[in-house]
Amino acid sequence: MEFDLGAAFLQGLLHWWWVWPLLLALAIGRLPVVKGWLGEWVVRLILAFGLDGKSGRVVHNVTLETDNGTTQIDHVLIWRFGIFVIETKNMRGWIFGGPRQAQWTQRIYRNSFRFQNPLRQNYRHQQALADALAVDPDTVHSVVVFIGGSTFKTPMPDNVVRGLGLLRYLRSYRTETLSEKEVQALHETLEMCRLEPTRQTHRAHVQQLRERHEAPPGQACPKCGSAMVKRKARRGSNMGQEFWGCTQYPACRGTKAVQ
Numbered sequence: 001m002e003f004d005l006g007a008a009f010l011q012g013l014l015h016w017w018w019v020w021p022l023l024l025a026l027a028i029g030r031l032p033v034v035k036g037w038l039g040e041w042v043v044r045l046i047l048a049f050g051l052d053g054k055s056g057r058v059v060h061n062v063t064l065e066t067d068n069g070t071t072q073i074d075h076v077l078i079w080r081f082g083i084f085v086i087e088t089k090n091m092r093g094w095i096f097g098g099p100r101q102a103q104w105t106q107r108i109y110r111n112s113f114r115f116q117n118p119l120r121q122n123y124r125h126q127q128a129l130a131d132a133l134a135v136d137p138d139t140v141h142s143v144v145v146f147i148g149g150s151t152f153k154t155p156m157p158d159n160v161v162r163g164l165g166l167l168r169y170l171r172s173y174r175t176e177t178l179s180e181k182e183v184q185a186l187h188e189t190l191e192m193c194r195l196e197p198t199r200q201t202h203r204a205h206v207q208q209l210r211e212r213h214e215a216p217p218g219q220a221c222p223k224c225g226s227a228m229v230k231r232k233a234r235r236g237s238n239m240g241q242e243f244w245g246c247t248q249y250p251a252c253r254g255t256k257a258v259q
Contacts, residue, residue, distance in 0.1 A: 044060060051077075064194060067233075073125045076190065078187050082139065082141055083141065088147060093109075093149075095150050097117060103115065129190075146160070226252065229245060
């Protein structure tokens, strides 16, 4: 009997049909936007099922206006033990980084990638949230959550955790600092001052990030030589004026005038 190679190949494809959607899902899951979205949903679930909802309010995807553009916060938790700004990182591989370093390193096999220190990134979020809620910045706590198959090869800062470690970190705060009425009032204030969580808001924020980080070629801090970003003075005689500020702030306060 003659063997039909084409028919056998087609039969094989039909038999293993489920492999193709799986490969497609894996490919889509590796996209940065999708990875970030998945990581944020994991944290949403951790907060939803881990805190039992007592005297707490969680607001996700918070975009706030600041003096030099907008800032986007993954999760804000307001409960009786304080206010927490939660940044999510869905990453794999080895992670190297310290609290004072401007950039951290992700290593996957022999490939290395540098990314902004998430603690510095969250510092901006803390300041913006404190301004929006009209509270002391010291009362807003920062925590970074790594989701995925990442492993730290350097000591992890106290407020950097992995997965369910977020719950252990939050539960380490045992002194009540806010009453139920204060929690409710702060939550209402946040809902009023946040920008509407739409695709248009996200696109505008991404565009502002690009403009903020596109420093002119050769633009470097006069004090330490690091890259610079465009900022706006928030106080003093130059309030409202734009200037180039060092990315190492607050460790370095080098500035340049915008020409």
